[in-house]
Amino acid sequence: MSDSPPTELPSHYDHQAAQEKWYTFWEQQGFFHADANSKKPPFSIVIPPPNVTGALHLGHALNNTLQDILCRMKRMQGFNVLWMPGTDHAGIATQAVVERRLLEEEGKSRHDLGREGLVDRIWEWKAQYEKRILGQLKQLGCSCDWERTRFTLDDQCARAVRETFFKLFADNKIYRGKRLVNWDTYLQTAVSDDEVFHEVTKGHFWHFNYPVVDPKPGEPTHVTIATTRPETMLGDTAVAVHPDPAAAFDKLSTELREKIIAASAKEKGELDEEATLLLERRAKMLPQLEILRGMALRGVKLELPLTGRTIPLICDEWAKPELGSGCVKITPAHDENDYQVWQRNLEIGAINILNRDGTLNDSVPEKYRGLTMKKARAAVVEDMETAGLLVEIEDREIDLAHSDRSKTPIEPYLADQWFVKMDELAQSAMDAVTDERVKIFPERYTKTYLDWLSEKRDWPVGRQLWWGHRIPVWHNLVEPKSELEACNIPEEMFVEARDQLRLYLVAAGFSEEDFRIEFDDVYMRLCIKNPKVDDAINALNKYFQGGLDAVKPGRVHDASSPILTFVPGFKAASDAAKQITRFGKFVREEEVLDTWFSSALWPHSTLGWPNETPELKTFYPTSVLITSRDIITLWVARMVLAGLYNMDEVPFPEVFIHPKILDGYGETMSKSKGNGVDPLDVIDKFGADSLRFGLAYLTTETQDVRLPVEFECPHCQALIPQTKKNRTLPRVECDKCGKPFGTQWAQSHGSAEDQALPRGAAVSERFELGRNFCNKLWNASRFALMNLADYKTSANGNLVADDLLLEDRWLLSRLATVTGEVTAALESYHFADAARALYGFAWDEFCSFYVEMSKARFAVAEQRATAQRVMAYALDTLLRLLHPMVPFLTEEVWHLLGEVAPERGLTDPQTAGESVCVAQWPTVKETCIDKAIEAQFAQFQTVMGAVRNIRQEKNIPPRTPIKFSVRCDEEAIALLQPMEPYFASMAGATATDWGPKVTPPERVASKPLEGMEVHVDISEFFDVAAERTRLEKERDQLAKFVQSIEGNLGNENFVKNAPAAVVEQQREKLIEVQGQFQAVESALGKLG
């Protein structure tokens, strides 16, 4: 706590000092630690775990600021608050980053390191970034319970993952299926749809002829197909023609006609032309297509060139009569649409022609094997040309999918995948939202959630990666030479092997609680919950390799898998083992689980599940989830279904979706675009409080947040707007001083020289709002502290109503109202409303009026004590209300205030606590709310405004005293006369007269107000022309207003239909405005 007396406080708030001092203080006091056994009502939030791929950006700052605001308010409201922190392992993203670096820095691939080696490297990376991320959160002021920090890949989460996978497996909700996946041939893994981006590139459209086998006379001898990927023809299993081309043409014509009717004249021309072309095409193509359709129905085959295979001509609606030749080649293993055709025509089969690395496999003729797609393409085209089957080559733009991670083109690839059946799980998560056990705010996002879940698409959970939770399944590996052979394994063999395996494991001391055995027509699979079973399987494998001797008691061969040597039922076990191993060795599944699998469990896994911990009991379900809209489906939906599945209870009753932060061009911020902003840069420049307040101020319901970004020149501090061009330059030259500086781009893309330049931080001027506000608060506090040196409460324990002046009662009324507004806004996630209410109150009401007025009062001995009491109380309340958004500044001031005014409160003064962080949240003092007082005060403000306005209009220097009088009624006199000192101190104006009969002086500037008229004596500054101009302008405005109201009231329908109150209001307004108009007219008249 500061030793310096308040008068020596700097005139600018030093955010850096406050941040260091108070964060340490809070941690040391243990304010952020939640007690699972507390009697207080619980409030808990799990952090959306930032992934350890990189440092936090502004989006994270927003996300965590909002959580912290809620946590801090709830803590002050007396809740037992747990904010569970942690990070996410982010499977593919992290592995890709580490692999890329490995290649760049050491020229090594993951295969050079091997699985363990690579995973070790990733753990190192994780350690580094986790530290950085948690540090960033602390700098931001986040009040997380750090003792409970988790990681999605730590032991506790691993237990939860294994338990869940096992449960799903045992529940028959896990299966293996063949699906087309987005195959990244560089990383050699499947990537999900959301890890793919599309790019239009220049390509070609090749037209090939496939010969018809034994055509009848009159039938075509060739079928023409076209493709953008000629090499895939080696995997064709059919060619399709539309089953009813005539109907298809008709349907198109009808649609086109409807369009033409609705179209504008301009579009009509084009559409008409289109319709004509369609008709011509129909006439030309239809007979041929109908012949082909007939051939397809007859079962005609085609020769698939280059392969020696024949493939069927089939009927399927995927063939579009209006496009190309009307026929389409079908490659089910390498095209999503063709895959669908296969699902409708299973007899055609599917042939995978790719190896995992993107080269062609043994399913294609020998000459193409081992070629890359690119080489194979050239070869196929050449061979087709030689065979005389190449018809033509068109140029064409192609929408090509690329992997987000490796930036290489994606190959659709038919692969065995692990799936989670979603039908029931998805339904449960939908029900939870439709019956409002989970509410999503803003409500419109409910649709996103429900739409996605309603598709009930099975969840592919396996990833061909090394970084992640390895799937806890062992395969009993038979290497079938072909799928045919695999299919011929008699089921009895599986049954027998399964029974034997079960016997073995039971003999080894395990139960069905620990493992589960399933088989399909190729594999026997063992899913293991208890990791000790892994050891038993390892022992079995040893046996398989070395015979029974290898695992005999007393001959311990391997300390890591000694299970067979110790099991009591060794004999039974070994007999069983003999049976099982006839089948083959057990191999642990190589794949790991999708990152979202562990994230889905986050709300309960972090609390200790599957153990029944006190934390789980106290804090589950959590209170609310706060996240960004792009992971509603990937994460929120899955948490809900996983929570219901494992806990039988939703993970949170409410979800708040906050906006995304975009740059000045409306683009999402990202490292790869170079437009990201590091919150630490903003914190350095503006302070954590400013960042937090600025973010809260921007968090509105409807829109994403646009944040123009600037570089700050490290030499002269000039701000240079970031553009699409300069954001990816490693060095930028300052507009102002001309000196070069390095950008964030330099770190990843710059030369050593660029990197050596001083770094220009990327920041945004938007945060000046927060900084200015903080500084205003700081200075208002400083003023209060300076004037509270002789503050005492003991002489005057309770303030009574008589002690209070109008301004006190006004301030207290406003304070109570604002307390209610802020509380309600935060509790309903209206962060911007809360920030704006506080900003307006603190600046325009507390500072601009109450503090200003108190200056005059502090100077008057008999008014001083009351003013101090109210001032201390108001500041105290304001600090509490602001603390969630502006934690450091409020804590700093709280302590300073505590030194001069330790006991605060209007009645029953209480000693302020050790920290505002755990001070009680203000409650609304209903008795203070007085709308009449607020209206009266507004009247005072209006008169003050009029006087100030006239001074400025007349160009009267601020320090020149002026005189004014006010024509008003008796009631207003009673109100305004006591305020005379304030007109003197705040407007340099002395009142000369009040009342209904006030006559303005000869040379006057007048301003009509509601029911009043303000006259400022300007004899010393008289300028007829200027005054006339001013009044004429005012008259014109009023005339317009009168006209508009008269227009309304003259409208019979308005008077008849509008509510009486509205009509009456208009009538009153008219009289009022007409009065003002006349006042101006007469003032103008006087000017002559």
Place this chain on the structure above:
RNA sequence: GGGCGAUUAGCUCAGUUGGUUAGAGCGCCACGCUUACAACGUGGAUGUCGGGGGUUCGAGUCCCUCAUCGCCCA
């Protein structure tokens, strides 16, 4: 192609169930360093509320439509 959202002052955004002269911050203009604060004070200017149509006594707000932009899904 389907869904959601946005379009309001030069910029970034508010605008409650329709109610009558549309607000804030920054920026701009004028005047001011008055011992809390120039990161400030006082005053001021600034909008055919994306275009078009409709409902209504009355539309920034409700409906239709078009345009542009963004996101999600295919």
